[in-house]
Every structure is written in C-alpha cells, then in structure tokens.
Amino acid sequence: MALARAAELVGAVLGGGNLTEAFEHMLATHPGWPDATRGAVRDLAWSTLRDFRRSGVVLDRLLHTPPAPAIHGLLLVALTRLRQRPEQAHTVVDQAVQAALELMPGLKNMVNGVLRNALRQRDQWAAWTEADEEARLGFPRWWIARLRASAGEGWEAALAAGNQRPPMAIRVNTRRTTIDAALAGLEGAGLVVRRLDNDALLLDRPVPVGRLPGFSDGLLSVQDAGAQWAARLLAPLAGERVLDACAAPGGKTAHLLECADVELLALELDSLRAQRVDSNLARLGLTARVQVADCRRVERWWDGRPFDRILADVPCSASGVARRHPDIKWLRRETDIAQFAAQQAEILDALWQTLAPGGTMLYVTCSVFDEENAGQIARFCALHADAERVPVCGEPDLKLLPNAEHDGFYYALLRKQA
Numbered sequence: 120m121a122l123a124r125a126a127e128l129v130g131a132v133l134g135g136g137n138l139t140e141a142f143e144h145m146l147a148t149h150p151g152w153p154d155a156t157r158g159a160v161r162d163l164a165w166s167t168l169r170d171f172r173r174s175g176v177v178l179d180r181l182l183h184t185p186p187a188p189a190i191h192g193l194l195l196v197a198l199t200r201l202r203q204r205p206e207q208a209h210t211v212v213d214q215a216v217q218a219a220l221e222l223m224p225g226l227k228n229m230v231n232g233v234l235r236n237a238l239r240q241r242d243q244w245a246a247w248t249e250a251d252e253e254a255r256l257g258f259p260r261w262w263i264a265r266l267r268a269s270a271g272e273g274w275e276a277a278l279a280a281g282n283q284r285p286p287m288a289i290r291v292n293t294r295r296t297t298i299d300a301a302l303a304g305l306e307g308a309g310l311v312v313r314r315l316d317n318d319a320l321l322l323d324r325p326v327p328v329g330r331l332p333g334f335s336d337g338l339l340s341v342q343d344a345g346a347q348w349a350a351r352l353l354a355p356l357a358g359e360r361v362l363d364a365c366a367a368p369g370g371k372t373a374h375l376l377e378c379a380d381v382e383l384l385a386l387e388l389d390s391l392r393a394q395r396v397d398s399n400l401a402r403l404g405l406t407a408r409v410q411v412a413d414c415r416r417v418e419r420w421w422d423g424r425p426f427d428r429i430l431a432d433v434p435c436s437a438s439g440v441a442r443r444h445p446d447i448k449w450l451r452r453e454t455d456i457a458q459f460a461a462q463q464a465e466i467l468d469a470l471w472q473t474l475a476p477g478g479t480m481l482y483v484t485c486s487v488f489d490e491e492n493a494g495q496i497a498r499f500c501a502l503h504a505d506a507e508r509v510p511v512c513g514e515p516d517l518k519l520l521p522n523a524e525h526d527g528f529y530y531a532l533l534r535k536q537a
C-alpha cells in the first residue's frame with residue numbers, strides 16, 4: 120500500500136506537481152491513516168526524490184522511453200526500496216506488481232519484467248551510478264556547477280548533507296520557559312538533545328511533535344537551527360517598530376516576538392499561508408498585525424511610519440532546504456534562479472524606502488546560490504549609496520551550507536545611514 124501511494128506522490132512530482140501539496144491532499148483524502156502509514160508513505164516518497172537520478176540511471180538502461188508518470192514513479196520508488204532493503208527484493212517486486220495492478224493494470228507485466236531485469240543486473244548499479252555525475256552526487260548538473268562556484272571547497276560536503284534526512288531542531292519560547300528548563304524537559308522525555316551556539320536545541324533524531332513536552336502549550340517550536348539565527352542577528356529592542364515582510368508560516372515572526380516586546384507588522388502575499396502565521400502565533404501566545412499584501416506594493420500597505428528593523432526573508436530557490444523538499448531538485452530549472460533574483464531585488468528596493476535612517480534590515484534566503492545571496496547584496500549596495508554593510512558574526516555575511524546541524528541559509532545585515 121505504501122509503495123502505491125508513494126508512487127502516486129512521485130508521479131505527481133514527475134508531472135510537475137508540488138510534493139508537499141500532493142501529500143497534504145493525500146492525507147486529507149485518507150483522514151484515518153495511522154501515523155505509521157503516513158510516515159511510511161512520506162519516507163518512501165521523500166527518499167525516492169532525494170535520491171535524484173540514482174534510480175533513474177538504472178531505469179535508463181532498461182527502458183527506452185519513460186512510462187506514464189504514475190508507473191515511472193512506481194519504478195523509481197521500487198528501485199529505491201530495493202537499494203534500501205536488498206534482502207527483501209522479492210517482497211518489494213511483489214508489492215510493486217500489486218501497486219501496478221491498482222495504478223495501471225495493463226502495465227503490471229512491464230513493471231514485473233523491468234524490476235526483475237534490474238535485479239539480475241544489480242552488480243552493475245554502482246558502476247552506472249559512478250559514471251553519472253547527477254546520480255553520484257544526487258543533484259542536477261547545473262545545480263552542482265553553481266554550488267561549486269558559490270560555496271568553495273565545502274560544495275561536495277554540502278551536496279552530501281543535502282542528500283541526508285534533515286535534522287530536527289527546537290526553538291524555545293523564552294517568554295514561557297527557559298532554555299535550561301526546556302532542555303531538562305526534553306531529556307526527561309527520553310530525547311537526546313544538544314544545545315547549539317544560538318540556543319537552538321538539536322535532537323539526535325527526528326521525533327513526532329507529540330513527543331515534545333510542552334509543544335501544545337506553546338513552550339517549544341520546531342525550527343531549523345540555521346533559521347534560528349534570524350531573530351538573533353536582527354536583534355530587535357523593546358518598543359521598536361519591526362516589519363517581517365515575507366512572513367509565512369511565521370517561524371521567524373514568532374521568534375522575533377519571543378525576543379522583545381516590539382510592534383510587529385507581518386506581511387504575506389499568500390492569504391492561505393498568512394493564516395498559518397496567525398495560528399502559529401496563537402499557539403505561542405504572541406501577537407502581531409498580520410496583513411495579506413505584496414510587500415513590493417509599498418503604497419498599498421505602508422502608513423508612512425518608518426521601521427527600525429526589517430526582516431526580508433525573501434522567496435528563493437530553496438536550494439538550501441532541498442532535503443526537506445526534494446521535489447525542488449526535480450522541478451527547478453536553472454533559469455528560475457535569475458527570476459528569483461529579480462523578484463528579490465524588487466523586494467529589497469521596495470522595503471528600503473520604509474526603513475528608518477539608522478535602522479537595520481536583515482536579508483535572508485534559504486538558498487546556496489551566489490546570485491541570490493552575496494551577488495544580490497553586492498548589487499543592492501552598488502545601487503543604494505545610503506546602505507552600509509554590518510558584519511555578521513565577524514564576517515561580511517553568514518553563509519550556512521547544509522550539514523548535520525542545520526539547513527543552508529544566507530544572512531546579510533544592512534544599515535541605512537542616519
């Protein structure tokens with residue numbers, strides 16, 4: 120059953136769909152699924168898509184043309200499973216044939232034949248993978264080239280980390296508890312936790328949020344450790360006017376409000392996503408004004424009172440979080456990067472007008488590509504003579520590449536001359 124449902128999800132992505140949306144839709148149509156089923160389907164679909172091209176190179180040897188997305192998805196899922204559980208080969212093939220019967224009965228024999236053929240050539244898989252850069256590194260060729268150019272010598276480790284299951288980190292709501300008390304609570308619940316430099320609490324392995332003591336009472340949130348730099352770096356002070364220009368789902372909005380009593384305006388373009396900001400804040404006992412707006416259309420939302428601090432957590436390629444959203448590897452095109460960069464430039468230029476002289480703006484992406492990061496900030500500073508760079512952790516900017524502790528992020532801090 121898990122195989123057929125995961126195949127549908129992978130097939131949806133092969134057809135150009137969004138993985139998270141497809142999964143949410145599937146859960147909505149199967150409300151009775153136990154946690155174990157949800158987890159199994161998710162794990163299989165996500166790991167298949169994370170293994171970009173590894174199963175694809177095997178299929179390329181066995182099929183001249185790719186079949187319909189659902190069956191193509193099924194073959195990729197089954198090959199991924201065969202790599203994960205070689206000792207269960209016959210069970211996996213039988214399950215795949217059952218899944219084919221359900222998805223496209225006419226292709227049952229083809230699925231059986233391809234998988235048995237693949238198994239007969241299993242000792243070749245490693246060599247086929249090794250000979251194909253995309254399969255060996257698990258990312259599209261253009262992505263590898265860009266990361267190599269942007270990240271220096273850390274590029275290969277960043278790709279390897281980007282193929283792993285992501286870590287899980289906790290943010291403590293310091294309005295309701297202390298870091299020490301939260302740490303003790305997590306350890307008391309049998310979890311192994313490490314406190315990082317920015318007070319993010321890193322779990323040794325992901326757990327369902329239901330296992331986090333105090334989650335429903337708003338003591339804790341799940342937020343990647345890399346994302347927990349934003350509020351620290353922007354460092355708002357009590358009484359300041361703060362703009363969070365691209366806010367949903369509201370992780371950083373909440374963190375800013377946990378740090379200081381500020382007057383915060385949270386803007387979000389997508390009205391459905393804006394509701395998630397409201398619900399996150401409600402769980403944590405925090406308040407802000409949440410407004411659905413395009414932050415670039417300043418004349419539509421700004422009352423003319425300048426902000427002391429602005430968080431610009433802009434839309435981006437999300438190349439730093441691909442292990443959480445592995446459909447990105449399959450769906451992004453290299454030409455998308457210039458489009459994101461153009462959109463980011465518009466956002467930065469628009470928001471700058473609303474920043475008070477002497478105020479600071481934090482630019483954030485979860486991208487690992489220079490064009491969206493340091494290149495974007497260099498462009499901005501060249502155009503705005505009143506912008507000065509503020510060092511971040513002693514460096515011009517903070518470039519976090521994905522690793523075992525955090526996802527990939529970019530941070531740059533700008534001050535408007537007084």
Ligand SMILES: C[S@@+](CC[C@H](N)C(=O)[O-])C[C@H]1O[C@@H](n2cnc3c(N)ncnc32)[C@H](O)[C@@H]1O
Pocket residue numbers: 346364365366367368369370371372386387388389392412413414415432433434435466
């Ligand atoms: C990287 S996400 C923000 C994540 C969020 N800051 C957090 O930590 O939870 C970018 C968000 O910006 C929104 N967005 C994109 N373009 C926008 C625009 N022009 N104005 C306002 N929001 C925008 C997207 O819908 C998306 O929710």
